[in-house]
């Protein structure tokens with residue numbers, strides 16, 4: 001039996017494999033009807049130990065659009081058969097019903113542990129605050145589609161850069177391309193962790209600046225990646241009051257930005273992008289949602305080796 | 308110095324950092340041994356000032372890699388006919404299994420019953436390990 005390939009950590013896939021997935025994802029997005037039979041007769045199992053409706057529906061629609069079918073559960077409480085069962089037992093059982101698994105779990109490392117026992121390819125659909133590789137793939141496909149490539153870009157990350165796993169893995173992914181610089185916009189308390197600076201930014205000699213206010217350098221950006229900042233993340237009220245408005249992207253800040261800026265956000269948003277920005281052609285976050293589905297279609301068909 | 312008989316055939320674990328002797332004694336389950344064993348604590352040492360030491364009058368299988376994880380400066384002497392026949396220097400093992408537990412409360416190891424706690428060496432110089440599942444960094448200090 002050949003070794004089953006899983007996607008647990010964004011680092012599991014090489015640059016070549018990422019490029020292949022991006023290419024395939026774009027191809028699918030251009031001619032979706034050409035792919036609506038490639039997973040005929042295949043079943044995706046969605047093992048969602050915590051509810052995440054968006055991610056689950058994205059995986060489900062991806063599989064259905066490929067001609068496959070879906071079974072699964074979306075919270076452990078509703079699936080009494082799974083109660084108290086170990087992950088290896090669940091994965092071995094479901095793995096004999098389905099051809100591929102997407103797993104979301106509140107505990108970090110659960111999909112990795114599961115992958116050791118899974119007889120079929122397993123995709124990490126998010127494990128706690130740890131990894132979310134299909135989000136990274138989604139971000140990359142969207143950037144590639146809109147910007148036509150990954151080189152010579154200035155990318156701004158804005159908001160909670162300390163706890164945002166999507167930010168960390170996109171910085172990692174983008175640091176592999178040429179002439180990329182980063183502008184990291186966050187309150188002092190929510191800066192990018194030091195290991196990202198030493199192990200990724202400094203190690204690869206990448207240019208980066210850290211600033212507190214979005215309006216200070218928004219005019220430099222080709223891509224603006226917004227994330228949520230919650231009030232409770234601030235250590236003191238005064239800082240929150242001083243900075244709260246500078247993390248809300250609105251029309252006036254968009255006026256300072258380049259004409260070909262793209263705005264991304266992993267969604268759901270709370271109030272960090274005001275609704276008036278949605279009409280701006282530079283707002284790409286809903287398009288990003290759609291590319292998330294194409295990214296998952298590409299990934300499923302590659303892992304099932306039907307493409 | 309406290310006099311402890313030299314052993315005829317067995318193992319001497321020497322140069323143990325003061326305070327680690329008991330930990331190793333327990334780890335090797337020597338408290339349950341039915342042969343002669345000695346745990347010597349705070350013995351004088353030329354190298355370190357003070358050290359712990361374990362003498363085992365038996366040939367048992369010792370997990371050398373795990374001893375290396377507890378302290379790579381430990382030396383293990385194999386004794387035959389009252390003479391050291393082999394001196395083993397330890398090094399940090401590349402993986403550590405079921406000795407320490409991951410301290411990340413969000414880690415899968417905190418809720419799965421039969422999971423093996425496993426750490427991978429990521430920096431040999433600084434002796435840094437990370438949890439194989441959640442990437443949480445392990446440090447002795449906690």
Ligand SMILES: [Zn+2]
Nearest residue numbers: 409414438441
């Ligand atoms: Zn862990």
